[in-house]
Amino acid sequence: xxxxxxxxxxxxxxxxxxxxxxxxxxxxxxxxxxxxxxxxxxxxxxxxxxxxxxxxxxxxxxxxxxxxxxxxxxxxxxxxxxxxxxxxxxxxxxxxxxxxxxxxxxxxxxxxxxxxxxxxxxxxxxxxxxxxxxxxxxxxxxxxxxxxxxxxxxxxxxxxxxxxxxxxxxxxxxxxxxxxxxxxxxxxxxxxxxxxxxxxxxxxxxxxxxxxxxxxxxxxxxxxxxxxxxxxxxxxxxxxxxxxxxxxxxxxxxxxxxxxxxxxxxxxxxxxxxxxxxxxxxxxxxxxxxxxxxxxxxxxxxxxxxxxxx
Amino acid sequence: xxxxxxxxxxxxxxxxxxxxxxxxxxxxxxxxxxxxxxxxxxxxxxxxxxxxxxxxxxxxxxxxxxxxxxxxxxxxxxxxxxxxxxxxxxxxxxxxxxxxxxxxxxxxxxxxxxxxxxxxxxxxxxxxxxxxxxxxxxxxxxxxxxxxxxxxxxxxxxxxxxxxxxxxxxxxxxxxxxxxxxxxxxxxxxxxxxxxxxxxxxxxxxxxxxxxxxxxxxxxxxxxxxxxxxxxxxxxxxxxxxxxxxxxxxxxxxxxxxxxxxxxxxxxxxxxxxxxxxxxxxxxxxxxxxxxxxxxxxxxxxxxxxxxxxxxxxxxxxxxxxxxxxxxxxxxxxxxxxxxxxxxxxxxxxx
Numbered sequence: 001x002x003x004x005x006x007x008x009x010x011x012x013x014x015x016x017x018x019x020x021x022x023x024x025x026x027x028x029x030x031x032x033x034x035x036x037x038x039x040x041x042x043x044x045x046x047x048x049x050x051x052x053x054x055x056x057x058x059x060x061x062x063x064x065x066x067x068x069x070x071x072x073x074x075x076x077x078x079x080x081x082x083x084x085x086x087x088x089x090x091x092x093x094x095x096x097x098x099x100x101x102x103x104x105x106x107x108x109x110x111x112x113x114x115x116x117x118x119x120x121x122x123x124x125x126x127x128x129x130x131x132x133x134x135x136x137x138x139x140x141x142x143x144x145x146x147x148x149x150x151x152x153x154x155x156x157x158x159x160x161x162x163x164x165x166x167x168x169x170x171x172x173x174x175x176x177x178x179x180x181x182x183x184x185x186x187x188x189x190x191x192x193x194x195x196x197x198x199x200x201x202x203x204x205x206x207x208x209x210x211x212x213x214x215x216x217x218x219x220x221x222x223x224x225x226x227x228x229x230x231x232x233x234x235x236x237x238x239x240x241x242x243x244x245x246x247x248x249x250x251x252x253x254x255x256x257x258x259x260x261x262x263x264x265x266x267x268x269x270x271x272x273x274x275x276x277x278x279x280x281x282x283x284x285x286x287x288x289x290x291x292x293x294x295x296x297x298x299x300x301x302x303x304x305x306x307x308x309x310x
Numbered sequence: 311x312x313x314x315x316x317x318x319x320x321x322x323x324x325x326x327x328x329x330x331x332x333x334x335x336x337x338x339x340x341x342x343x344x345x346x347x348x349x350x351x352x353x354x355x356x357x358x359x360x361x362x363x364x365x366x367x368x369x370x371x372x373x374x375x376x377x378x379x380x381x382x383x384x385x386x387x388x389x390x391x392x393x394x395x396x397x398x399x400x401x402x403x404x405x406x407x408x409x410x411x412x413x414x415x416x417x418x419x420x421x422x423x424x425x426x427x428x429x430x431x432x433x434x435x436x437x438x439x440x441x442x443x444x445x446x447x448x449x450x451x452x453x454x455x456x457x458x459x460x461x462x463x464x465x466x467x468x469x470x471x472x473x474x475x476x477x478x479x480x481x482x483x484x485x486x487x488x489x490x491x492x493x494x495x496x497x498x499x500x501x502x503x504x505x506x507x508x509x510x511x512x513x514x515x516x517x518x519x520x521x522x523x524x525x526x527x528x529x530x531x532x533x534x535x536x537x538x539x540x541x542x543x544x545x546x547x548x549x550x551x552x553x554x555x556x557x558x559x560x561x562x563x564x565x566x567x568x569x570x571x572x573x574x575x576x577x578x579x580x581x582x583x584x585x586x587x588x589x590x591x592x593x594x595x596x597x598x599x600x601x602x603x604x605x606x607x608x609x610x611x612x613x614x615x616x617x618x619x620x621x622x623x624x625x626x627x628x629x630x631x632x633x634x635x636x637x638x639x640x641x642x643x644x645x646x647x648x649x650x651x652x653x654x655x656x657x658x659x660x661x
Contacts, residue, residue, distance in 0.1 A: 149338075150345030153646075154639045155601035158619070159349075162635040165623045166353045242470055246605050249472045250620055265473050269609075272476055273484040280480075283473030290468035 036303045046299020052292025060108040069099035071106035071259045082275045092277040094267060096257075100278065103259035104285045110260045111289060114175055114244045115237050121179035123233055126186025130229075131221045133187070134194025135213070145191065151184040156239070157246055164252045171254040174247045178240055185236070186229050193225040227304045235297035238290035245286045261286050339647060344396075346639045350632040351395050355388070357628055404633030409625045414633035417618060422637075423508030424494060425607070425614030429599040431534040436541025437592055441581075443542070444549025448557060449576055459546050466543020471602050475536050475609035482532055490528040492611035499525045533610045537602055541595040548591045552584035559583075586657040593649030597642050 018035070022028035040046055059066060069089075074080070074097035083093045091100040133144035151159070163177035197203060198221075206216055247253040248262025256263065261282040268279025366378045379385055383394055398404070404414035447459035482488045490496070495510055499522035503514045511530065514523040556562065557580055565575045604616035611617070615634055622630035 146338075146341055146345065150342055150349060153342050153346060153643045154349070154635070155598070155604075155642055157601050157604055158635055158638050161604070161619065161623060162350065162353050162631055165626075165628065165631045166357045238468055242468075245470050246472060249470075249605065250608065251624065262470070262472075265470070265476065269476060272480055276480050279473070279476050283470055283477070286470045286473065287465075287468055290470075291464065294464055294468050 040299055040303045043299050043302060045295050046302070049292045049295025049297075049299060052288060053296050056108055056112060056289055056292065059105055060112045063106045063109055067099075067102035067105040069102040071098065071103045072257045074098040082271060082278065084275070085277055091281045092275070094264070094278050095271060100264075100281050103264060104261065104282055107259040107261045107264065107282065107285070108289075110171065110254055110258065111241060111244070111286075114171070114178070115240055115293075117175045118179045118182055118240050118244075119233050119237070121175070122182035123186060123229060125179075126183040127190050127222055127225060127229055129183065130187035130190025130192075131194045131217050131225060134191035135198055135217055135221055137198075141191075144187070148184045148187045151181065152188075154181070156181045157243055160243055160247060161250070161252065164247060169252045169255060171258070171260070174244055174253040177247070178243050181243075182236065182240065186232055189228050189232050190222075190225045193228050194221050197221055197224050231297065231301045231304050234293065234300050237293040237297065241286060241290050241293065339643070342643055343640060346636055346643070347396055347399050348392065350636045350639075351392050353635075354395075354628055354632050399636065404636070405629040407622065407630040408627045409622055409630065414630050417630065418615065418633060418637050420508070421613060421615045421618045424510075424612060425600070425603050425616060427509045427511065428530065428533055428606070428612060428614060429537065429596060429603055431530060432537025432599050432602075433541050433592065433596045435534060435538030436545050436595060439538070440542040440545030441549050441588065444546040445553050445576065445581060447546065447550040448553035451554070456550075459550055462539075463543045463547040466540050471536065471540060472605040472609050474539075475533065475606055478532050478536055479609070489532045490525065492609075494529055494613060495522065495526045496529075533606050533612060536606060537599050540602055541599060544595045544598070545588075545591055549584065549588060552587055553580060556580040556584050586653060589652045589656060590649040593645050593652065597645040600638055600642060 014034075016027070017031045019027065019031065022031055040050075069075070075093065077097050080089075080093055080097040082095060083089055083097075085092045089099050089101070091104065094100055094103070129144050129148065133141040133148075159181045160174070160177040163180060164173055167173040167176065203216060203220060206220055211219070244253055245260075245262030245265070248260040249266045251263070251266065253262060254260035264282035265279050265286075268275075268277075268282070271278045362375055362379045362382060362384065366374055370378075383391055386394075402415045406412065407414050407417055410417055443455070443459050443462075447453075447456040450456060479491065483491050499514075499519070502522045503510075503517045503519045506513050506516070510526040511523065514520075514526055553576075557576075559580075562575060562580055565579050566572075570579075600615075603612075603614060604619060606612065607614045607616035608620050615638060619631055619634040619638075622628075622634065
């Protein structure tokens, strides 16, 4: 982003960004961002990952324009059912004569919806639990971390299954269930970061100035924990997608005729041997998008959290 | 734990240290298990299905409904209900399954060996292939094999397991015909042996039913390789990083200076030191396979715990779902505990 204007005026903007004496906080921040961006783009795999994620977002936004057919209403059931990939239907059609490509394109919205919503719900919970436990210490720490450990003690998919079973199938409930199972690792990381920050001089200085505990936690501790937690959340997004797809595959996520990728694989299972593309294509989409998030997460970790990189 | 106490004989304070540690350990285990029970209990309470209606039907008169409610203990305060639930859970009583009408614990006991067999074989495959791969990747850093390990790991974190299973069935069963299809054993063979351990490979082998044995092998090999791949992806990645760590240590240089062969340096000295954290990794990957087995068993119609839970789910059989969830959670906790204990036992530095 910061790189493209630099092409037109190579020295001016870059010099301004890399200035050792930034005139404003804003300039300093942009400069840091530019440096991070440069080291990020040096990693080709990370750029591929970013490309896949950007593509997912673009496809989700423009689904109505990009999809050649309706994702829900199929074609002629007598002649257009279960057609193999061809020029008219690039990825073939499914059992209800619907174009699989159009369904995958519209399904990207569901995938993005799940990932974004789970991150928005789970990240603040993890951050709050972790920083409060780490900053306050004592029995609060013990209790909060015990609860975290209990949630970590269940395999993620199994706990999500139990929650969805209780709440009833559906995409919103799947999001809630995945969010409930996602926050514990973020809390762990936030706590570890808080423990490092807690006894530093600047926190002591803020405390001496009379800042309240919530102010210290929200204003000073959480911003410092943010980058590690964001890296962890990004690395986790592939896992969120896979869990959501797994729930969809078991019929517990988005309900038909919604073009959720996991549910599409489940449909294709009935036609696996003769019409392999019905199951293969949506699964491939899940794979590519998870891979994109994994590559992006690895790249971000190298930039934001060099300690964790091997 | 026995050995840690035995080793603590060096002094009185050391003994006390280990006793405190052990007590803490047990306390943590107990609260975690208690928490597991509490979570499943609470999930069971938020179910929108009225358990009383499920039993008496929606046209039952009010007094019948009320009596059923009291029999189920639903009129008691929540904390008292939890106490009753806890007491039952400790004795392994999760009520009856609506679907099979058996006690849930009996069903779980029947299904568990199948999951155990699959996950164990998967872990064995993952360990046997994953460790050498990881070692080679660390030794030849940046080489082709290092790239392969990196790719396998990345793909292992990105591929939906149920999809890979379906594609495996498509290729190796439907197209190539190398393996048998879904299920554990063909019906024709299933009467040739009597289940003793519940583990088909062992039962058939012990009873000399080799035809049945080989049929079971051709059924298990694909799902086991599938789980094995996911465990391999994790184990090889971790082996690589542990080995890189060890190979940078001074004792490796010392061994090389003394003129030991590279083979000995790597496989006898460095790997041996990496082995201790690897045990933890293997136990963890074993625990992760429990999760993978839920989807894998559904794809391969494997009559294990995962399939039991998903079948019960589709029939709104909450007793079975929660019982299964609790058992998987408990096994998960125990495996983590075992890995922790093994680490302490194997690594003299932690004593």
